[in-house]
Structure formats: C-alpha cells, structure tokens
Amino acid sequence: MSALLEITNVTKTFPGVVANENISISVSAGEIVALLGENGAGKSTLVKSVFGMVRPDSGEIRIKGELISPGDTSGAIARGVGMVHQHFQLVPVMTVTENIILGDEPKRGIFLNMKAARAEVLALSEKYGLEVDPDAFVEDLAVGTQQRIEILKALRKDVDLLILDEPTAVLTPQETDELLQVMRNLAASGVGVLFITHKLREVMAVADRVVVLRNGRVAGSTSPKETDEEGLAQLMVGRNVVLQVEKGDAKPEAATLVIRELHVNDDRKHLAVSGLNLEVRAGEIVGVAGVEGNGQRELVEAICGMRPRISGEVLVSGEATPDMHPHKVHSMGVSHIPEDREKHGLVSSYSIEDNLVLNQFDREPFAKSWIRNIGALEDNATRLVEEFDIRTPSIKTTASALSGGNKQKVVVARELSQDTRVVVAAQPTRGVDVGSIEFIHNQLIAARDAGAAVLLVSAELDEILSLADRVAVMFGGKIVAILDAKEAERGLVGRLMAGLSA
C-alpha cells in the first residue's frame, strides 16, 4: 500500500532555531500515527508544513503521491487534509454555527441557510459526542468548548488525512475518550490520522505507530506494543522522567485564602458560583476537581479580582481582597496562572522578558518610580529562561514565536517566581511536555513547602489526585465535598463530580 502522506527530508529554520531538520515520516491510510516530542521539538511546525501554513526550506511533502506546493493551504484542503490547530482559528464575534460552517456554508439560492446550518451543527455534535451550543458566541466560551468547535469543524468535511495538533490538551477525560473513539472509527474507515499529544496514555490507547521528535529531528519511532509510558517519556526527553509525583506530607498552618459565601455570574449572567465556601491553608495544595463548566473558571476569576462578585468575600491572610481589581489582589500576594494563556496570560507581540514581568512591570526592581529598569528585566528573564527551561533563541524573542508549551512555561515562570502567599493555578500544565510537567509540579510543591496556599484547578483528575493534599469537589457552583488526599479515591471523586452523593 502506498503511503497517504509522505514527508521526505523536510527542513525548516526560523531565526535562531532549526525547527525541523531532515524529517521523513509517512502515514498510511487507516493508520493512526502519534507525533511525540518535547515543547519546541518542532511538531506543530511540521504539521503546519503539511497543511501548507508553513513553507519548508527544503524537502518534499506528498499526499496520495501528489507533491503539494509549499505554502498552499487550499491545495492541502483540496487533497482531503483536515487539520485541528493547536491555536484556535475561530472568529470570536461569530456564533458556534457560523464558525463551523465558515468557508462552506449551506445556501438556499444565494442566501445563507442558517436553519440548515444550525441543524447540521447539532447533528454533527450528536454524531461525535462533542457537545456545543450552536447559538453561543465563541468569545464567551471556555477553551475546552472552543476546542470541541475546532474538532467539529475539521470533521465536518470528509477528509482522507486528519491532523490533530494537541486536540485533547483542553478536553475533559470523557471528551478525550470520545475523541479517541472517533479517531479509531475514522481509521477503520480508511482515514489516516496524524495525532500530536503530550499525554502518553492517549498514545498508548490509540496509536498504531509513534514517531518521536527531539530538537527538530526524528529521535526514533516505536509502537505501543513495544514500549510503555516510561519508555515513551524517556525517548522524548532523553532521560528518565518520574511520571509519579513525589512529595512529602503537607504541614499546613493557618488558613491563608478564605472564601465565604461567594456568588458569581458567568458571561451570560447566569449564576455560576452559588454560595461557595472554601479555605486553603498555608502550606497545602487544595485541588478543585470538577467537570468543566461547574463554575471553576468563574471561581478563579472572582478570587483574582477579574470578575465581579455578586456577594460574598475573599480573604487573604485575614484581609478582604477588593472586587474587580486584579492588580491589587496580585499585590496582596496572590499569583494567578490563568487558564487561557493566549487571552490573559501573555501579550504575544511582546518579548519574553516583557512577558515575564507583565504584572510586575511597575514594581521594584523592574521600575524605579516610573522609569523601567531594563537591566533588571533582562536579568530576571535570563534567570527564569534557564530555571524553567524555556526553549527560545533569546529573551528578546516575541512570545508569538514560542511553541505552545514554552508559552505556558513563560506564564508559569512569571507566577511561580514571585514571593506569594497564595497561588491560584488554573490548568498549569496545559500543553506542556512530560518533562516540564514534572518540573512544574515540583515548583508547585516547592511553593507549598515555602508556605504558600496553593489552589489548583485542573481538568486532569490525575493531576489533582497526585498533587493535592485535599481535594475539593465542585459541582453546580458549590463545593460538594472536601476529601483528604488519602480518602480521595478515583471512583469516589468521579461520582461526586457527576453530582451523585458518595
């Protein structure tokens, strides 16, 4: 059988980095190939070349034997390539339906047939088990929902080759399982799938073949039959990775972060947090477990002063924090890793050094009165890039030129490098490779051991179960149970998350 996709000796350089070097990979019809590699290894660059979004310096890409001309997206689409991008390509001011049908709209005469479009979107969402509200505006939606829209958009057209660039980074475990099943079904019907992920469990579950990139080169290839998760991690990072978190017991002290009777609305003015009470003590990690959309996002934003509180209060070390004043909350010692790094966490056209002080730019030593101290910025950036292993040609590089995981590391480095009393971490390891997950987890534990109260919100139940000293289960805008790490057993937490009583 001739290969569906054949990449031969593709090389692509950016200023200061070789993103892809002499890469050759093929995907056959009906095959699922997982592309694995550290943050910045060159995965996105490679698949963008296939889709025609990046123009390789040299090498050939053939689809069904036909050479595709570099930099020609429509050519790739015409040859049956569908792609789900790591960075969403949605129009924020349009509805879900409009976004999904964009580019190939159902018409009646010369007019758009919105009714048919809406029905099509509903049917699509039903068919693949990815739930979306066809009438919602994309800008109001959480990243997980936006990801589902991206996937539906790619699945809508019949494709021969489906490229998925970290589609599961922001999905819930259930959604991920559904998507993996969708991939298997597509492969069974002859579609070739090229799948990028950092989650080794998913690779083990669906891949027929695994190709690992390291520093822009193919470091090796294997298959789930021949190896296990540890083996994959080692091949990726080139060293032993501890996938299990190792931490000592927490030594909690007085409650630092206290939330009392908090009520918060979501973007559509529905009550999302309704009378929530929670305490996080100095020196412990409290993990908030919950199915996405149960008010976690609103909770985090209200704590950090970014979303209006209807009633209730948030205290830090006994002091009330102001409503709707993120800067003051931050200067009271609350650092915040926001869930949406592109929207809140970074200014993508700023350099890394500016991004690393985004919410401290006006404080000593980064500014004296109103003059910025460029030297201090540079020292800070040099230190953090080294310490957090941010892969970049220089500290002057703009954030937009970083790979997804490295952008996340910039945000995490900024927030965890400050002396803080409270750390609010929303999805802190989203899109980060296994080696860096290990590192970020250790940093969170170090913050805890240094006496910070850590509130961890994550869609990854595993992350919560392995990091948290106490697990708070959130359902319907309330904390419905608080469990000690020892009693927080997977099945029990899962039932509580679904709103069932223990």
Next chain:
Amino acid sequence: MLLQGAHPMDAYGSLFSHGFGSWAGFAKTLGKATPLMLSGLAVTIGLRSGLFNIGVQGQLVSGALAAGWAGYAIHGLPIYIHLPIALLFGIAFGALVGWIAGALKAYRGIHEVITTIMINSIVLALVDYLAGHNFQEPGQTLARTSAVLPSATIPKIFGLPSGFFFAVLLSWGVWWIFQRTTSGFRLDTVGRNKNAAWYAGISVKRSVLIAMGVGGAIAGLGGAIETLGVIGRFEPTFNTGLGFDGITIALLGRANPLGVIPGAILIGGIRGASASMQFDAGVAPEIVDLILALILFCVTAPFLSKWLRSTEVGAKITSGWSN
C-alpha cells in the same frame, strides 16, 4: 504627470529644489513638517494604544484657534509669558477635544472612529463660525482672526522655524516614554492585548483617556505652532488636511514615534513644493494628492493589516483570515 503633459523630471526636480534645495525652501519644508509631525505623533500614540484617532484634524484646528485667540486678545505681557500661555491654550483645547472622544469610548463604549469623525465636523464648523464672527478681525470679510502679537510669535533660529526642533524633541520624548517608562508600557499593553492588560492590572479606561487626551494635546500644540510660528494668525483655510496627513505620516512611520520625523519631512516637502511644482512644471495640486495617496497605499497597506490584527478590534474582524 506624463498624462497631464508635464515632464516628470521637471516636476521632481522642482519638488527637490523647492523643498530641500535652498535654505528658504528648506525652512519652508520644516515649517510645513512641524504640525504634520505633531499630528502624526498624535495618531501614533493612539495606534500604539489600540485606538484609531482620526480626530486629529479637529484637535489641531481647535488648538490653532485657541492659540491664535490668546495670541491677539491677551495684551501687555512679555514674550516669555505670553508665548507659553498662547501655546498652553492650544494644548489645552486640543486635549479637551481629544479627551471628549476618549471619554465617550471609555464610559459609553462608543467607537473612537465614529466619535472622532463626528467631533471633527462639529469642531470644524464651530471654528469656521467663530473665525468669521465672534473672533473675526475687525473690518475683515474673510474668516480670519487678527494677527498674533509679536509677544506671542515663535521666534526663528537661523531663519528656520524653531517649532520644528521642538517637535523632533517631542517625538523622541514620546518614543522614550514608550520604550522606557511604565506609563508607556501600560498604553502599549492595552494596545496589544486588552485582556492581558486587565489581567496585569492596567486600567483600559484610563489608558484610553490618556491616549486620546495626550494625543489631542500634541495635535493642539501642532495647531498652535502653525498659528504662532508660521501663519501668524488663525485662518481656517490654512489648516485643511494637516490632521489627515498626520494619519498618513503615522502609518508611514509604522506607529513608531521616531518614524514620524522622516515621514513628516517628506510629506512636508511635497506639500510645500506643491505650489512651485504647479508653477514650474504644470503639475496640478490634485496630482500631488494622488502621489501622496499612492505612497500611503504602497507603504502602509501591509502594516495596517498587521496592526489591525494585533489589536482587539482588528483581531475580531480579521482573525481566521489566515496564519
């Protein structure tokens, strides 16, 4: 130009010799360039803060009238008091006109392009009326004010208009503010990502007010310098188009405050020489406009589309176009 029967080389020669060839021509170019540079700077501050300030014309003209009025109506002061007062009048009125558009955006959420266009029409009509009625030079039939007193006239340095040097200094100052100060960083952050600015604790409202107010003040200063240093009185017909050329200059300079300096000199030279080109080579002034429009189009189209994408408004319109 060929189509029009004029010889292009004659025309360019005329442009160069009149605009830059002689000391007097050079002085005239720099005089023209001054208000242009300041208008460009006003637009630049807006662009960097995520705003499209196309109300520079209104801000500049109100500054020009206010300074002109202070220049003839206030008597008996020495130059070192009178001139600064007259300049301050220009600055204050320009700032006020800009600030109104900023306030409408910050507190009412009305887009600055709409408000600045409307405010432009109102201000221009009002200024025309005032110059033709309340503030008209006694015994005049034209709409113009009395001549500015010598105590409010900007002196020249070696025959060159000193306002020009001040404008260059100011452009450098604004560049430095964006480069090295926390205030500049605030505006810049708002201009690039409003959500991240909010996260970082930067008030978007305040930035909009500052960018429009300071932009208006600089445009008003441009009008004041034109009145007090070049024309010598306020005459509405002299100021037409300066603010709009400012948009061209800001885009030519790619929203970099230093970029407005060469842009203003270039366009000032072309504008200044436009009359001589007509005389020497028979080029109609409309052709000069056409040339400017072509420059604008070729140089700025790629930049403008990039700017659009890099800002909030633009990103909403254009996201999903490509990349």
